Amino acid sequence: METELGSLGMIRVLIVDDEKQLVEAFKKQLTADGMEVITASCAKEALATIKKKTFDVGVLDIKLPDLNGVELLLKLKQLEPHLEVIMLTGFASVDTAIRSMKLGAYDYLTKPCKISELHKVITKAYEKKTLEEKTIVLKEHLHRLGPPDDFIGESKPIKEVKKLIAIVAASNVPALILGETGTGKELAARAIHNLSPRAGNPFVAINASALQETILESELFGYKKGAFTGAQDNKLGLLEIAHNGTLFVDEVGDMGQGIQAKLLRVLETGAFIKLGDTKETRVDVRFIFATNKELPQEVAAGRFRKDFFFRVNAFTIQLPPLRMKQEDIPLLADHFLEKFSRGGKKKRLAPGTLEVLAAYEWPGNVRELANVLERSMLLSGPRKEIRLEDFPEELLAGACQIKKGKKSKSSETVLNLTRLEEEYIEKVLSAVGGNKTKAARLLGITRATLYSKIR
Ligand SMILES: Nc1ncnc2c1ncn2[C@@H]1O[C@H](COP(=O)(O)OP(=O)(O)OP(=O)(O)O)[C@@H](O)[C@H]1O
Ligand SMILES: [Mg+2]
Incomplete structure (x- = not known):
C-alpha cells in the first residue's frame, strides 16, 4: 500500500551554499540516494524557501554572500525549531563552526568534504530529529509504556476472556473491551496487540476523556505546519505513529462526535486529511476501543454516533468484575x-x-x-x-x-x-x-x- 508515511520517511534537505557546482553535485547524488533536496544560494533565498516548505535537515555554508551562516542558523531555527543543521566550513573558520554547535547546529563538516560523508551526517541528524519528534508525542503516554503485566487468572470467566483475546488477536477486526474500572481493560488491549501479527510494531494508547476535543484531534491526526497559529511545525499524529501497529482508544464513550466521524472514516478507508493538509494520509492501524459507558444508551441519548457505534462494536469482550x-x-x-x-x-x-x-x-x-x-x-x-x-x-x-x-x-x-x-x-x-x-x-x-x- 502506498502511504503518506513513505514520504515521511524521505529526508527533506535544504542546502544553502553559493558554490553552484558543488551544490549541484551534492543535490544530484543525494537525490539519487533517495533524499528530497532543495538548494538556495543565499540566506535570503533560504529563508523564503523554508517559509513555504518543511525541511528535516539544513546544510549551511558558513560564508554566504548576504549573511553569516551562524546568523542564518539562528534565523532558521526560529522559523523551524526542529530543523537539524549541519555547517559547512573551510579550515579557516573551524572555530566558528564549533561555536555554531553551541548555538544549536547538529554537526559540522570541513570543506572539501566527501558526499558520502555528508550523506552519513544528514542521515544521523535526521534520525535524531525523528526520534525527538516521537519522544515528544510518546512522552505523554509514557506511563503506559512499561512492560505489561501478564494476564493472570484461571477462573471460568477469565478463561473465556483469554479465549476471545486469542481469537480477535489473529484478525484485524476492531475490538471493543468493556468492563468496570480496574478490571484490566488496558491490559487486555495490550494482550491482543502482543498476540497479534502486529506485535513487533507500535502499540499506542490514547485516553479520549482526558483530553480536550481540539487537542485530542491534533494528537490523533496530527497537523501540517501553519495549519493554525502556533502550528510551527508538522506534527505527527498517533495514527501515523501506530502505523502497522495498534491504536488503543480508551474511554471511547467520551469522544466528541466530530472526532467520531473522522475516526469512522479511518476505520472504513484507512485514510484521513490532517488539519492544514490538502492530500490524504493513509495508515494501516488496528483499533482497540475500551469504555465503561453503556454505548447503546449513549447512542439512544444522541451522544454517540450510531454508524460509529456499529464499527466500534464489531467484536466485544466483557471483562468480569473481580467479585465474579x-x-x-x-x-x-x-x-x-x-x-x-x-x-x-x-x-x-x-x-x-x-x-x-x-x-x-x-x-x-x-x-x-x-x-x-x-x-x-x-x-x-x-x-x-x-x-x-x-x-x-x-x-x-x-x-x-x-x-x-x-x-x-x-x-x-x-x-x-x-x-x-x-x-x-x-x-x-x-x-x-x-x-x-x-x-x-x-x-x-x-x-x-x-x-x-x-x-
Ligand atoms: N487479570 C489480571 N492480571 C494481572 N494484572 C491485572 C489483571 N487485571 C488487571 N490487572 C492490573 O490491574 C490494574 C488495572 O488494570 P487496567 O488499567 O487494565 O484496568 P482498566 O479496566 O483499564 O481500568 P479503568 O477503567 O479504570 O481505566 C493494572 O495494573 C493491571 O495490570
Ligand atoms: Mg483503563
Missing part, C-alpha cells in the same frame, strides 16, 4: 506480592487473610486489590507476613458482614449462638490486631459491651 472471579484472588495476590517485592524477599499472606480478600466486594477490582496489597506490604514493615491488621478498615468491615451473613445461612445454624458470637468476636479482634476500640466499632457495639463479652 473470586477464585482468581489467590493467584492475583501472589502475582502482586511478587511484583511489589521488586526482587527482594517476597512476603507471605498470614492465615485468614485470603478469606478476607475473597469476601470483599472490590468496587475498584484488580487495581484496588493491587493497591491494597502494596499498601499492606508497606504497613507490615519488617514482618515476613502480611496480617489482617495491615489491611484497610473497609476490607475488614466488608468481610465481617459477609461472614456473619454466610454463617447464619449455613448448615451450622444449629451451632450454639453464644459459641458463634465468641468465634466472631475472636475473629474481629485478631483482624484488628487486638485493638478493642476498632473491634467494637466494627462489631457495632460499645467498648464497654465488648469488654463485658470478652470477660
